Amino acid sequence: MPTSTKPSIVFAHGLWADGSCFAKVMSLLRADGFEVLSAQNSLDTLEGDVAAVHRALGRVSSPAVLVGHSYGGTVITAAGADDRVAGLVYLAALAPDEDETSQTLQDKFPTTDVFAHIEVADGRIWLRPSGIECFAGDLPSQEQQIVWATQGVPDTDLFNQRVAGTAWGSKPSWYVVARDDRTVHPELERFCARRMQATTYELDSSHVPMLSHPDEVADVIRSAARAISSSPAAVG
Structure with a gap:
């Protein structure tokens, strides 16, 4: 059960994923007594996905730590302006400034690997089976196929x-760089981490460190939670 001394943890997933991508990390944090919840982003509009995180914040105790993976970093950058949010954790994530979009930010350090394996159909961008190696190449084959299928x-x-909203401009941030990322360029991740003056960690990981390195990612979130719990001034 969660305790009043621990912040809650709210997750925001990115493209080609859903909230279950955080299951391994959530299990570890729940065992430590954290209250955890993942927003289920529709990936229809950024505004709608930010609203989904706001709804999730309404279902947990405050203060909260927002954790965003990939495009989920764009989501928590805007949603994190909410007064209920005390800190931000970015996992191989985008973190645009006020005058940027996810695309203009990604254009600073483009990567072609995964985008050579997509298909546009019915107004959506699908990841082909051949692209899963670029997305989650350090997972076992069977787990890769589940990631692709969901x-x-x-x-x-x-x-x-x-x-x-650019929450990282005013709230403490932590960043996990995935050194072997073939979806978001690792140099873009380092750029974002430096710009927000985040406490930064690097892992020998594909684009999905929460799946391939759940223990290390959980440790980063625990560190963020401890820092927030010991610094009431960080809340708000």
Whole structure:
């Protein structure tokens, strides 16, 4: 059961994923007594996904730590402006500034690996089976196939959308760089981490460190939670 001395943890997933991508980390944190919840982003609009995180914040105790993976970093950057949020954890994530979109940020350090394995159909961007190696190449083959089969499929315009709010400009942040990432360029991840002055960790990981390195990722979230718990001024 959660305790009043621990912040709650709210997760936001990215493209080609759903909330279950955090299951391994959530299990570890729940065993430690953390209250955890994952928003289920529709990947239809950025505004709708930010609203989904706000709804999740309404179902947990405050203060909260937001954890965003990949495009989920864009989501928590906007949603994190909420007064209920005390800190942000980015996992191989985008973190646009006020005048940027997910796409213009990604254009600073483009990677072609995964985007050579996509297909646009029915107004959505699908990851082909051949792309799972670029996305989650350090997972066992069977687990890779489950990740592919449960992919959340984004709207084609999603990366061009903006929502006001740059929470990392005013709230403490932590960042996990995935050194072997072939979906978001590791140099883009380092750029984002430096710009937000995040406490930064690097893992020898594919784009999904929460699946391939759950213990290490859980440790980063625990560190963020401890820092917030010992610094009331960080809340708000």
